[in-house]
Amino acid sequence: MDEKKNVVQEVMDGLTNWARVNSPWVLHFNSGSCNGCDIEILATLTPRYDLERLGVRLEASPRHADVLLCTGAVTRQARERLIRIYEQMHEPKFVVAIGSCALSGGVFRGCYNVMNGIEEVIPVDAYIPGCPPRPEAIIDGVVKLLNSLSPANHQITVADRNDKPSTEKAVEE
Amino acid sequence: MSTLSALFAISIFPGGLFLLSSGLLYEWGNRKLLALLQNRVGPRWFQPLADTIKLLAKEEVIPTGTNKFLFIGLPMVALAGGLTAALYVPLAGLAPSASFDGDLIMVFYLLSLLTLCMGLAGTNTVSRFSLIGATRTLTQVFSYEAPFLLALLGVAAAAGSWQISNITAYSGQHWLILTQPLGFLVALIGLMGKLEMPPFDAPEAHTEIVAGALTEYSGRGLAFFHLGKAIELVIGLTLIAAFFLGGLSNPLWFLIKTLALLFIMVVLQALLARLRIDQTVGLWWRYGVLLVLVQWLLMVLL
Numbered sequence: 001m002d003e004k005k006n007v008v009q010e011v012m013d014g015l016t017n018w019a020r021v022n023s024p025w026v027l028h029f030n031s032g033s034c035n036g037c038d039i040e041i042l043a044t045l046t047p048r049y050d051l052e053r054l055g056v057r058l059e060a061s062p063r064h065a066d067v068l069l070c071t072g073a074v075t076r077q078a079r080e081r082l083i084r085i086y087e088q089m090h091e092p093k094f095v096v097a098i099g100s101c102a103l104s105g106g107v108f109r110g111c112y113n114v115m116n117g118i119e120e121v122i123p124v125d126a127y128i129p130g131c132p133p134r135p136e137a138i139i140d141g142v143v144k145l146l147n148s149l150s151p152a153n154h155q156i157t158v159a160d161r162n163d164k165p166s167t168e169k170a171v172e173e
Numbered sequence: 174m175s176t177l178s179a180l181f182a183i184s185i186f187p188g189g190l191f192l193l194s195s196g197l198l199y200e201w202g203n204r205k206l207l208a209l210l211q212n213r214v215g216p217r218w219f220q221p222l223a224d225t226i227k228l229l230a231k232e233e234v235i236p237t238g239t240n241k242f243l244f245i246g247l248p249m250v251a252l253a254g255g256l257t258a259a260l261y262v263p264l265a266g267l268a269p270s271a272s273f274d275g276d277l278i279m280v281f282y283l284l285s286l287l288t289l290c291m292g293l294a295g296t297n298t299v300s301r302f303s304l305i306g307a308t309r310t311l312t313q314v315f316s317y318e319a320p321f322l323l324a325l326l327g328v329a330a331a332a333g334s335w336q337i338s339n340i341t342a343y344s345g346q347h348w349l350i351l352t353q354p355l356g357f358l359v360a361l362i363g364l365m366g367k368l369e370m371p372p373f374d375a376p377e378a379h380t381e382i383v384a385g386a387l388t389e390y391s392g393r394g395l396a397f398f399h400l401g402k403a404i405e406l407v408i409g410l411t412l413i414a415a416f417f418l419g420g421l422s423n424p425l426w427f428l429i430k431t432l433a434l435l436f437i438m439v440v441l442q443a444l445l446a447r448l449r450i451d452q453t454v455g456l457w458w459r460y461g462v463l464l465v466l467v468q469w470l471l472m473v474l475l
């Protein structure tokens with residue numbers, strides 16, 4: 001009985017994992033970037049790269065989204081909004097920091113009005129460097145994040161992320 | 174024995190499993206064709222399924238300020254309405270599994286249930302985007318519903334019956350698209366309005382009001398609403414194909430005719446830009462109703 005339940009559980013887990021990997025709905029938030037990275041994100045979503053073939057859909061409501069694409073060095077004013085949007089998203093949720101500013105503050109590092117990167121405010125799951133990163137790099141980063149979900153690889157759990165807000169960099173170029 | 178066949182009808186064919194899977198496949202067809210017209214690759218064939226499973230497995234949060242009972246119940250009612258309506262339409266070209274005199278009216282109401290539930294779900298939350306979306310949804314219901322109803326009733330009048338199985342038997346011998354082209358046009362565009370496809374997607378305009386009435390929904394509720402819409406697409410296509418395109422004599426014809434209709438709808442979606450909500454209302458009450466009334470007049474005169 002116990003074993004049978006485990007098999008069912010495994011199948012269900014596999015199914016949900018498959019669905020999650022194949023249907024990431026993204027939300028785009030600008031926490032004070034120069035707009036360069038945002039334009040690259042929009043370019044990524046255009047027909048030229050056609051992310052719908054990977055199941056990516058741009059959602060406008062945090063409640064619908066699975067992945068938060070976040071750019072910018074997080075200004076002190078954007079900080080509260082960023083936290084609020086992050087908390088409005090439903091589990092399981094992932095954060096991708098896009099651009100040098102989002103990683104470390106970039107050219108704005110050390111300014112009196114910025115937090116020096118997203119990971120200072122909310123836990124980040126993948127980092128995509130570049131100023132700004134090319135659309136290919138953004139796609140690569142999101143795909144790497146999604147691949148890390150499959151059980152063969154390291155599974156990012158909620159507890160994990162709460163333990164160490166800054167996981168190791170998923171993308172390094 | 175009859176309990177068994179009823180169970181089969183509800184859970185496998187034509188309700189339940191068959192309907193859900195065909196709904197997901199038609200939704201994929203819709204998205205894929207649209208993508209091809211926009212010079213894109215488009216989603217993979219299992220995309221709607223993956224979306225649905227993912228949503229079902231997502232955390233569900235009930236926002237503050239909502240009525241919990243309604244928040245959880247409305248998506249279920251919406252989906253149940255669609256599933257029930259399927260029992261009365263000639264899905265896959267086979268005879269409907271249940272039928273009584275006047276079931277056409279009931280199917281109309283069951284199909285509107287989804288939209289009404291979405292409107293209620295929007296007004297149930299305190300989010301202003303949901304409220305605007307809900308207002309637009311309900312406004313749109315009142316604009317397209319009357320012309321749509323009149324267009325389909327034109328067929329019922331021609332067949333002299335309010336029972337779907339009688340109407341399909343009549344329309345099997347007559348291609349009503351030839352005798353009632355205006356009614357066909359209004360019915361097809363009415364279906365697009367019902368499904369909130371572009372150009373009638375003002376209620377869920379992503380670029381203006383986040384996601385309309387469903388802004389606060391996630392997880393299971395959103396999945397149910399999505400499924401309900403996919404089902405409504407199949408049922409609507411079936412109804413229009415059966416009424417106007419010479420009936421559905423077998424599954425092959427069903428497939429060909431519904432896909433042809435779907436293709437027309439996709440081309441319209443790709444061609445037209447979103448209408449403002451007042452333009453939508455104007456379109457339906459100025460031109461939609463007029464067209465149907467002209468159709469009725471012709472029917473009476475000829």
Ligand code: SF4
Nearest residue numbers: 033034036099100101
């Ligand atoms: S990383 Fe470069 S392009 Fe992106 S927001 Fe910072 S300065 Fe702008």
